[in-house]
Amino acid sequence: MICITKKIEFEAAHRLSNYSGACSQIHGHTYKLEVTLCGPIDPETDMIMDFKNLKLILQNTVLSHFDHSLILKDNPENRMIFADYSGKVTWMETEPTAERMIEWIVREVSRILPQGLALTKLKLYETSGSYASWEK
Numbered sequence: 001m002i003c004i005t006k007k008i009e010f011e012a013a014h015r016l017s018n019y020s021g022a023c024s025q026i027h028g029h030t031y032k033l034e035v036t037l038c039g040p041i042d043p044e045t046d047m048i049m050d051f052k053n054l055k056l057i058l059q060n061t062v063l064s065h066f067d068h069s070l071i072l073k074d075n076p077e078n079r080m081i082f083a084d085y086s087g088k089v090t091w092m093e094t095e096p097t098a099e100r101m102i103e104w105i106v107r108e109v110s111r112i113l114p115q116g117l118a119l120t121k122l123k124l125y126e127t128s129g130s131y132a133s134w135e136k
């Protein structure tokens with residue numbers, strides 16, 4: 001099986017509201033995302049997918065949603081604290097952990113992949129030593 005992987009980075013801030021410890025404070029990460037998809041090689045292009053197209057898909061999903069945003073769980077506490085904040089906020093139904101963010105990424109990227117191509121593996125790094133991963 002032949003696969004391709006694209007790596008991107010984005011900056012975002014978040015806080016975990018149900019957490020006792022430093023992660024309940026607003027803090028930022030340089031998230032690193034690796035997206036792998038596998039499929040047949042198109043005999044016309046000799047590619048599974050042009051890396052440029054995969055990058056565009058990630059820009060239109062992951063980056064437009066999360067990059068340079070404040071990612072928060074949509075709950076009354078956060079709605080009250082950030083009521084007057086006019087910057088980019090990405091509201092989630094869950095706490096914005098790497099695990100929940102990767103769930104969102106799998107769902108949204110899968111929706112716009114061309115037919116016949118499927119995600120097989122993702123890794124989302126919060127730090128160089130901590131990542132969440134997903135495998136088909």
Ligand SMILES: [Zn+2]
Binds near residue numbers: 126
């Ligand atoms: Zn964090």
